[in-house]
Amino acid sequence: MTRVIASISTDEVCAAVKSFWEFFSRKSKSRFDEMYLPSATVFAADARRMEPARLMLVRREREIFSSGSFLTATLGPIEVQVLGPELAIASYPFQMSITRTLAGGKRVQVEVPSGRSTQIFQRDDKGRLRILHEHMSSAEPVSPKELPAIPAPPRA
Amino acid sequence: MNRAATPRVLFCTGGMEKISTEEVRKSIERFWAILSGKTAAKLEDLYSPGAIVFTGKAKRSEAGRLTAVRRSRQLPGASSNSIAEVGAIEIQFAGPDVAIAAYTYSFHTQKTQSDGTKVQISTPFGRATQVFQRNEKGALLIVHEHLSAAAPPEKAAQ
Numbered sequence: 001m002t003r004v005i006a007s008i009s010t011d012e013v014c015a016a017v018k019s020f021w022e023f024f025s026r027k028s029k030s031r032f033d034e035m036y037l038p039s040a041t042v043f044a045a046d047a048r049r050m051e052p053a054r055l056m057l058v059r060r061e062r063e064i065f066s067s068g069s070f071l072t073a074t075l076g077p078i079e080v081q082v083l084g085p086e087l088a089i090a091s092y093p094f095q096m097s098i099t100r101t102l103a104g105g106k107r108v109q110v111e112v113p114s115g116r117s118t119q120i121f122q123r124d125d126k127g128r129l130r131i132l133h134e135h136m137s138s139a140e141p142v143s144p145k146e147l148p149a150i151p152a153p154p155r156a
Numbered sequence: 157m158n159r160a161a162t163p164r165v166l167f168c169t170g171g172m173e174k175i176s177t178e179e180v181r182k183s184i185e186r187f188w189a190i191l192s193g194k195t196a197a198k199l200e201d202l203y204s205p206g207a208i209v210f211t212g213k214a215k216r217s218e219a220g221r222l223t224a225v226r227r228s229r230q231l232p233g234a235s236s237n238s239i240a241e242v243g244a245i246e247i248q249f250a251g252p253d254v255a256i257a258a259y260t261y262s263f264h265t266q267k268t269q270s271d272g273t274k275v276q277i278s279t280p281f282g283r284a285t286q287v288f289q290r291n292e293k294g295a296l297l298i299v300h301e302h303l304s305a306a307a308p309p310e311k312a313a314q
Contacts, residue, residue: 041246041258048281048306050246050258079208079217081300083289087250089300091208091217114215118285118302122250133248133256135285137304139215 008088008123010080016121016129017090021073027065033057037122037130045115045136053131068101086123087132093117099147107147114139175255175296180247180288183296184257187286188240191263193231200224204289204297212279212303220298230267238265253290254299260284275313281306 016035023032036042040053047056064071076093083089094115101107118135187202189195200221203209207220243260250256261282268274287300 039248041248043258043283043285043302043304046306048283049260050283076216081206081208083254083287083299084251087254089208089287091210091300091302093216116210116215116217116302116304118210118300120250120256120287120300132250133258133285135210135258135283135302135304137210137283137302139213141308 007085008082008121008129010082012129013080013082013088013090013121014078017075017078017092017119020119020131021075021094024064025071025073027069027071029061029065032060032065034128035131036134037124037132040131041133043135043137045112045138046142053134063100064098066101068107070099072097088121088129090119090121091117105149107149108144109147110142110144112138112142173290173294174252175249175288175290177247179296180255180257181245183288183298184242184245184259184286187298188242188261188263191227191231192238192240192265194238198224199228199231202298204291204299207297207299207301209300210302210304212282212305212309220301223301239263255288255296257286257288258284273313275311278310278312279305280310 020032020035023035036053036057038054041050042053042056043050044056063069073094073096078090078092081089094117096112096115098110099107116137116139119131120133121129122132124130183202186195186197190197190199190202203220203224205221208217209220209223210217211223241262245257245259248256261284263279263282264276266274266276283304283306285302286298288296289299290296
């Protein structure tokens with residue numbers, strides 16, 4: 001069987017990584033979800049075990065995509081390994097800051113100064129690069145810091 | 157992106173021996189046997205020349221060959237009681253010549269510090285992603301590795 005496939009370029013992989021973080025920080029949930037293949041698996045930075053991406057997406061919706069949460073990230077140099085016409089690996093360091101508002105108004109901030117990411121991209125049948133496997137971790141222990149609660153607005 | 161300008165290649169499936177689950181498991185077993193000092197096989201032989209590795213605590217990735225050389229210097233002897241326990245291995249096959257293995261592990265080893273004292277180091281909640289690719293000679297080699305720990309390693313003086 002012979003197929004004709006568009007080869008993956010380094011620029012295309014870098015663009016996919018940048019889109020991933022743009023959707024993440026802008027809380028574009030549907031576009032963020034679409035970055036993952038249905039069969040994708042993930043090691044989240046704070047998880048002991050690997051899980052299907054769809055589970056991680058449900059958790060991130062609650063934790064990151066809610067109205068009281070904010071995420072900023074800065075990416076380091078992205079290394080790309082093209083393994084075939086449909087498959088490539090992106091690996092890069094990153095810095096990330098997440099602020100979450102918990103039930104009851106309590107706010108916590110998590111700083112990840114030495115994050116590390118491996119994302120394996122595969123081209124889907126529509127030609128889009130999507131994540132097949134992701135491994136995020138931190139080179140240093142990360143502990144959430146409690147922030148002052150936002151005072152409730154005065155009642156009229 | 158202008159797809160018309162993208163270089164196109166012909167990709168022929170067939171003619172290449174597919175990677176088996178057993179083959180990947182054996183490569184992972186060999187990797188941990190070397191790291192535990194249970195075999196004299198060379199760690200660098202497991203890595204592709206262009207391999208990239210995130211070790212457990214490094215802030216940046218590095219060439220697999222560098223990692224292998226450094227780890228080989230630090231390998232425990234055969235008489236040490238280093239123990240690696242690998243959890244269930246999930247393998248995703250991405251084409252005929254690439255396999256992505258992901259699993260948890262625990263690793264317990266003894267190290268001698270510069271002052272001569274010995275410490276027991278335990279990584280109870282290790283996580284591993286290893287991407288294997290068959291090379292032109294048919295060998296299954298690691299092209300990418302990401303090891304991390306969900307909790308910091310524990311150190312105890314001996």
